[in-house]
Amino acid sequence: MADLSSSPSPLPDYNRNRLPTLFEVLSRRTKSPVDLFSFYIYMRDQQRSVDYLDFWLDVAQHMSLCRHYVRELRRSVLVSTPEPDKTSKRSSAILESLGDMSHNHAGPSMFATEKERDQDAQMSAFLREERGGAHDSPQSSNDRRGRPSPNISTPRDLTDSNSPAHTVARQDIRASAEKILYTFLLPGAEREITLPDSITSEVTTAIEEYGRDDPEVFDRAKDYVFQAMERDAFPGFLRMKALGNLIPPTLIMRLILGLVSMFGGFWAAFVLIFLNESRTTRLWLILPFTIGVYFLCSYQYSLDPILALVGYSEFTPFNFSRVREPYVRKLLAERAVVVLGVTLLVDAAICVLFILVPGKRL
Structure with a gap:
């Protein structure tokens, strides 16, 4: 590997309101x-x-x-x-x-x-x-x-x-x-x-x-x-680092976990409905559905919104670095708000559907 620190580094352009070349x-x-x-x-x-x-x-x-x-x-x-x-x-x-x-x-x-x-x-x-x-x-x-x-x-x-x-x-x-x-x-x-x-x-x-x-x-x-x-x-x-903060291996892992969590949530929801359990008991469905929707949205947008809001980006599996480029930090924060909004909307719709639907014991 070539020595990346062998020559002096020009100062970063903090006023650059665009992606770098x-x-x-x-x-x-x-x-x-x-x-x-x-x-x-x-x-x-x-x-x-x-x-x-x-x-x-x-x-x-x-x-x-x-x-x-x-x-x-x-x-x-x-x-x-x-x-x-x-x-x-x-x-x-x-x-x-x-x-x-x-x-x-x-x-x-x-x-x-x-x-x-x-x-x-x-x-x-x-x-x-x-x-x-x-x-x-x-x-x-x-x-x-x-x-x-x-x-x-x-x-x-x-x-x-x-x-x-x-x-x-x-x-x-x-x-x-x-x-x-x-x-x-x-x-x-x-x-x-x-x-x-x-x-x-x-x-x-x-x-x-x-x-x-x-x-x-x-x-x-x-x-x-x-x-x-x-x-x-x-x-x-640029797509991976400026518009997202996750790498492909992590994205695949989140896809798998998201699908497993959604499957578990749907399975538990139908079981509780057909056992005619109370709505209070069915509130526990929020947990698997929230995890599943969050991971699937992270996979879809290649972005973990919470990590983006606190200013971190993944460069190797489970290794993170601070987002120090000002324009990229702003761009990731804006996308994180959008992803969180989508996550909350989809999660709320699924949870309301399976929690409020009337139960019927078979």
Whole structure:
């Protein structure tokens, strides 16, 4: 699982009077139950396609790794004269023109501002320029095709011990790019994701034959995965988390309990009627009918109204988290009032019918 807390989180937009977008969720600009952690659980447990989200997060982490490396190198260039073998004049010029690269989120390139796109393009150009004199030959890259480097480490494993000059070393960027390729993209990879052949071939060729490891090499794949999640997974995530507060296993359990309770209520009602029991005795029918109607309404609306009113949402079976996204909390509370109203109306109608109907002993 990718490290969901490895980069700074932008402050949530508390004035957002709408449901969040996928970009805001992936950028960590939302709160539970529509935050990145909840989306990860949804992709893992409901969509069964968490590999796509892990790929996107790993590519975003690779982008952050590259930014950190270039930012540190740029700082060293600005405060001292670079060594000739580290940066060329052209590379130094690119570094000086990059600016502070203060944007921390790594979203789809289509949503980046013009300034961010320019900085990312220049950063990729610098990494290609720097790699130009040191990348492996196509032959040596081909020899490793399909065989991950034994020393590949993920960005969260990097320490100063293996990066003496900077927090992140140049070989760490290469290792990160190869790890993404060998884990998600190559045919037969451990967690292979389905992408168009043209995208997979383009990324594989760029990394293995041309020695590229700059972030732009993953742009098409990352944007394709983002659009796929936005189209196929995110609407269902919003329906489950913003319009309801229960997960499918719990809903099935409530359906079963609701049907059993209603069956017990109807059975007891007819027994008491045909035994000509008093209406006072038949008042006990309120208990099974109320439980049955409540559980069935919860199943129908995917919402437990009492939990919604106290501000809780289920993310795994019998594990609950506070609803902290203001608009979602308001939306769930409004739906909870409606569900409670329906529950009380149906329950009252059934109870009145079976309690007040005249008894007749058979």
